């Protein structure tokens with residue numbers, strides 16, 4: 330069953346998402362060579378606390394960070410630590426908040442200084458895939474319309490999508506139904522209804538789609554060592570335009 334939020338719940342999700350969008354935007358601005366992923370984790374933990382919230386990632390099945398930070402071939406679930414970011418790296422920052430009992434989830438891939446043009450292109454395409462996926466999150470469409478829009482965009486560019494990890498419903502819990510694959514068939518899957526809140530999150534690999542989990546039991550990396558990109562928003566399905574709940578302040582359109 331996919332939860333449908335009522336008007337009061339939607340308002341609460343808006344508050345949660347708005348706070349988180351600002352936090353991720355401010356966190357991204359701190360990325361530069363020499364900063365460690367632990368530094369970013371500490372700042373994020375403080376911002377989440379100051380917003381009156383809690384991190385839904387912290388201690389999730391024992392996860393030891395407040396955010397996930399994944400570098401270069403890291404796809405998702407990277408544990409913050411002493412690794413210093415280097416000029417030319419790309420770091421994926423995935424943050425969540427529980428605010429007033431409501432969870433939102435958002436992620437961005439941030440270049441450290443300037444990155445190789447191929448990585449810039451990968452980031453741009455992944456962001457485009459997210460935008461196209463979000464555009465399908467409207468009442469009357471099917472879940473597969475979101476998945477297909479993402480996958481088709483990615484495949485046309487010659488990249489692959491990670492199949493072992495997917496987007497998800499979000500709200501009362503970090504991970505709720507449905508699972509949202511980043512590839513699929515138009516017109517397939519459950520009907521989307523106004524009031525659904527979905528975390529849509531393409532994970533796009535420059536090389537092959539295969540990933541593996543490191544010995545720390547969390548960090549997911551590409552099997553072939555090529556770079557990966559990840560962008561995510563928490564989105565409200567409406568009868569009209571989809572509403573991005575984790576929109577950063579400066580994001581227009």
Ligand code: MG
Nearest residue numbers: 434528530561
């Ligand atoms: Mg997520």
